[in-house]
Amino acid sequence: MKFVDHHCHLDFPQLAEDRAGVLARAREAGVGVLVTISTRIRRFPEILGIAEEHANVYCSVGTHPHNAHEELDIPLEEIVRLSEHPKVVAIGEAGARLLLQALDPRSSGGRVSPPYRRCAPDRSSAGDSHA
Numbered sequence: 001m002k003f004v005d006h007h008c009h010l011d012f013p014q015l016a017e018d019r020a021g022v023l024a025r026a027r028e029a030g031v032g033v034l035v036t037i038s039t040r041i042r043r044f045p046e047i048l049g050i051a052e053e054h055a056n057v058y059c060s061v062g063t064h065p066h067n068a069h070e071e072l073d074i075p076l077e078e079i080v081r082l083s084e085h086p087k088v089v090a091i092g093e094a095g096a097r098l099l100l101q102a103l104d105p106r107s108s109g110g111r112v113s114p115p116y117r118r119c120a121p122d123r124s125s126a127g128d129s130h131a
């Protein structure tokens with residue numbers, strides 16, 4: 001049986017230092033496909049680069065709710081344009097507004113989620129919510 005890790009962060013420094021080892025251990029554990037999740041659209045080129053480098057790695061495009069205040073100027077059309085790349089399989093991480101705001105008042109998931117909800121139905125890709 002093959003598994004899909006649909007939410008990992010292969011760009012995070014803790015994993016990036018040993019990315020080849022992480023991917024090898026995932027393969028040994030039966031993980032056939034991984035989706036590395038974008039937390040900042042401005043760092044999307046790095047995420048996409050990881051996905052393009054490995055045939056079994058795909059990615060999302062989006063902004064984590066904790067970082068939403070840094071990227072409110074990015075137009076929805078840009079997110080949609082970036083999501084059209086064949087290695088992009090989801091939009092997010094978008095945020096579970098009420099849960100995040102309850103857990104962390106810094107969260108601004110509510111400001112980010114509505115645009116994502118508007119563009120997701122136009123795409124065949126999934127939304128990836130931080131919950």
Ligand SMILES: [Zn+2]
Binds near residue numbers: 009
């Ligand atoms: Zn995440």
